[in-house]
Amino acid sequence: MSAAINVTTHVFHPASAPDYIPLPQMRQLQLTRLQAVVRRAWDHVALFRERMAARGLKPEDIRSLEDVHLLPFTVKTDLRDTYPFGLFASPMQEVVRLHASSGTTGKPIVVAYTKEDVEVWTSAIVRCFAACGVTRGDVVQNAYGYGLFTGGLGAHYGAEALGATVIPISGGNTDRQIMVMRDFGVTAICCTPSYFIHLVERAGELGVDVRSLPLRVGIFGAEPWTNSMRKHMEAAAGIRAQDIYGLSEIIGPGVAIECECQDGLHILEDHFYPEVIDTETGEPVPDGTEGELVLTTLSKRAMPMIRYRTRDITSLVTESCPCGRTLRRMRRIGRRSDDMIIIRGVNVFPSQVEAALLAIEGTVPHYQIILTREKGLDVMEVRVEVTPGMFSDKIGAIEDLNRKIVHVLDQTLGIRVAVRLVEPHGIERSEGKAKRVIDRRNLEQ
Amino acid sequence: MKIHQLSLFLENKPGRLIEPCRLLAGAGIDMRTLTLADTAQFGILRMIVSDWERARAMLKEAGFVVNTVEVVAVEVPDRPGGLAEVLEPFQGTDINIEYMYAFPTGTVDRAVLIFRFDKPDAAIAVLQQAGINVLEGVQAYNRIRE
Numbered sequence: 001m002s003a004a005i006n007v008t009t010h011v012f013h014p015a016s017a018p019d020y021i022p023l024p025q026m027r028q029l030q031l032t033r034l035q036a037v038v039r040r041a042w043d044h045v046a047l048f049r050e051r052m053a054a055r056g057l058k059p060e061d062i063r064s065l066e067d068v069h070l071l072p073f074t075v076k077t078d079l080r081d082t083y084p085f086g087l088f089a090s091p092m093q094e095v096v097r098l099h100a101s102s103g104t105t106g107k108p109i110v111v112a113y114t115k116e117d118v119e120v121w122t123s124a125i126v127r128c129f130a131a132c133g134v135t136r137g138d139v140v141q142n143a144y145g146y147g148l149f150t151g152g153l154g155a156h157y158g159a160e161a162l163g164a165t166v167i168p169i170s171g172g173n174t175d176r177q178i179m180v181m182r183d184f185g186v187t188a189i190c191c192t193p194s195y196f197i198h199l200v201e202r203a204g205e206l207g208v209d210v211r212s213l214p215l216r217v218g219i220f221g222a223e224p225w226t227n228s229m230r231k232h233m234e235a236a237a238g239i240r241a242q243d244i245y246g247l248s249e250i251i252g253p254g255v256a257i258e259c260e261c262q263d264g265l266h267i268l269e270d271h272f273y274p275e276v277i278d279t280e281t282g283e284p285v286p287d288g289t290e291g292e293l294v295l296t297t298l299s300k301r302a303m304p305m306i307r308y309r310t311r312d313i314t315s316l317v318t319e320s321c322p323c324g325r326t327l328r329r330m331r332r333i334g335r336r337s338d339d340m341i342i343i344r345g346v347n348v349f350p351s352q353v354e355a356a357l358l359a360i361e362g363t364v365p366h367y368q369i370i371l372t373r374e375k376g377l378d379v380m381e382v383r384v385e386v387t388p389g390m391f392s393d394k395i396g397a398i399e400d401l402n403r404k405i406v407h408v409l410d411q412t413l414g415i416r417v418a419v420r421l422v423e424p425h426g427i428e429r430s431e432g433k434a435k436r437v438i439d440r441r442n443l444e445q
Numbered sequence: 446m447k448i449h450q451l452s453l454f455l456e457n458k459p460g461r462l463i464e465p466c467r468l469l470a471g472a473g474i475d476m477r478t479l480t481l482a483d484t485a486q487f488g489i490l491r492m493i494v495s496d497w498e499r500a501r502a503m504l505k506e507a508g509f510v511v512n513t514v515e516v517v518a519v520e521v522p523d524r525p526g527g528l529a530e531v532l533e534p535f536q537g538t539d540i541n542i543e544y545m546y547a548f549p550t551g552t553v554d555r556a557v558l559i560f561r562f563d564k565p566d567a568a569i570a571v572l573q574q575a576g577i578n579v580l581e582g583v584q585a586y587n588r589i590r591e
Contacts, residue, residue: 386454391510393452393491393561394543395482421487423456424508 013130015123015162018270019325026326030273031065033298038062038071041304044089047082048072048306068275068296069284074308079109079249090114090302100148101248101347108148111248112302118157120299124254124268125158131259131266131325132219132242134188136163139214141181143191143199144222144345145171150252151222151345155190158254164188171195178203185214192345193220193229193241197376200236211238219244221253222345223378224333228442230262243332249308250295256330264317264329271299274330275307276316279337287318292337293330311338341371341437343378346415350436353382356408360401361390368427373441381418382409385426446569447515448582449497450559453490454510457483465490468507474500478559480546491546493559516561517569518580523549523556531558534575540568 021029039059041048051072052058061070079087088095096115100108113121134140140159144151152170159166169180171191177199180186189196196218200210215237221244233241245265246253255272256265267274276291277284285291293310297303313336317329341348350369357367366385371378384405392398398421405419428435455461462481469476479492494500497513504511521527528547535542543561550557557580562568572579 386510388510388512391452391454391512393450393489393512393514395484395489398454398487398489399484421454423454423461424510426456 011133011135013126013135013162015126016130018268019127019131019266019327021270021326023326026270027065029270030298033270034065034068034273034296035059035062037296037298037300037304038306040089040301041306045087045304047078047087048074065273068273068307071296071307073282073294074305076109076249076309076311079111080107083107084110085112087303087305088112089304095302097153099150099153099248099252101150109249111150111252114302117251117300117302120271121154121251121254122157122161124251124271125154126162127268128244128254128257129158129162129164129188129219131257131323132188132217132240132244133260134159134162134164134217134219138162138164138187139167139185140164141167141169141177141184141186141189143169143171143177143189143195144253149345150246150248151190154246154252154254155219159188159190174199174202175206178206178208181210181215182208182213187214188217188219189215190219190221190244192222193218193225193233194223194344194373194376194378196220196233196237196241197229199376200233201375210236215239217242221245223342224335226332226334226442245330245333247310247312249305250297250310251300255295259321259323259325261321261323263321264331266321266325266327266329269327271297273298274316274328276314276330277309279313285315287316290315290331293333311336311340313337339437341369341439343371343380343415346413348380348413348415352412353409353436356412357384357405360405360408361387365390366424366427368435369437371437371439371441378441379418380415381420383420383422383427385424386421387424390421446517446579446581447565448493448518448580450514450516450561451492451494451497451501451504452512452514453492453504455488455490457486457488461488462490464507465504465509468503469494469500472499472503474503478546478548478557480559482544514561515565516559517565517572519558519560519572520550520578520580521556521558523554527556528558531572531577534571534577535568538567538571540564540571 042059094114095112097113097118098110100110142155144155146152156166156168203210216239218239218241220241230241243258243265244253245256250272256267258265273296275284275294277294279292290313293312293314294307296307297305312333314330314333339350365387368383370381390401402419409417453465475495477493482489501511519531521531541563543563545560547556547558569579
């Protein structure tokens, strides 16, 4: 590869080879895999077969990549409605891993992996990390949460397969994170961007200047972030800050990654076929036009997702990237088409807050969610208008109620929230749809 | 024997207290006595007013969360030991005082205590048995005004 077309400063990693497949071959590979995954879903997933039948479609009707537009969409509620295992295409004997993420009604959505799926996932993360310049010899601090959340284990397997040294520290315990970062000579870190900002600030308080440490790259995902946050993190920590994209329903992290050009995220489209559609009509929009990202898993076995509507708003970039990858890019996710909010990597729907308040009071009082960022960390405050039923002339009784709401929200959402009781009409009424969420986190690009 | 106290939920921020006061002033309702309980985030304005039913209706109409509870008014001599004498008869009972407040009356040597008991009826019986002057509703309002 000549220097003229290869601006990369990274050592080429062999695992990155699929990133450079010439377009004709890539399209052929995608079509072959699309036909196979449609067949697999048809054979094993009743909901998909019913929807195909309703459209008079059979797997053999998919003759070209354009035919993907004929296929029915899959939406998040499909996962909820078929909870827990209704969309599995593999018998449990072949499923080696289950993960889960929060759904809209408190019930999680469950995702499954066969051994082959875990291998695909791992290879996807390897390619993502390699694109960020991480390689053998790097010491990777994996501060994504381990557990049902896909982030922790996904990043772990990938970093390990890459040959890097993985520190499976998981999230939380910031002071220990800083000690480990310094003492273990960490060179790469994975976590949510807001947590990283918090970590750097805390390090400063402890007298540790992150810029003086060997840390050189951060791979940040699981929540939307912006270029101004990138500039801030890169300057404050002396690193390159790279955006990684993924979602549990598709596989977890590893769906798309920024290369060294930091100008959009390359979608690993040999495994995840992207479309961008008009949110209202469901019709595809021209490349470069904003719309909702729709993904089809081309290789997944345990849980194929056909035309999954991510609700993430982006646009596809088809111009070639100076890095030489042929993978199409998508613009960074700035917003979503539904009311889901992502706080510290956790998905939260206002309807969950509503359900929790209903469970406590029997009615839904006026409420509002205020999101702010304090010391780099997302803070969620729920303001609740006091109703006659909630009010008492005794301070203790009101404080008990406040604690109870905090506790129930804690249990439902899985994150710590602050609750503030306000006077009736203390929350501004808007015409029409209530404004449930005020986001003051400055997520502008 | 019990009198009605209105309680209002107020956010603990500048300008909140004046609104209910203005409202009652405009209606010619006299706030005979009041106390403000506060936390960092909110406060509870507890008050005894001249016409509690009208005041409650007006405050509700204006969008306030109003709670009405029955409290007990007791008249005591305004001298050292006055309060202790009232509390003494409750020793050994399981009656709890949720909160209380006190204020002098117009007459030099008397004070009125307002008690929020968890068991107001039992408490009144205890007080009366001890010979303590529990004020009737109208009497209490007037005494507070003196």
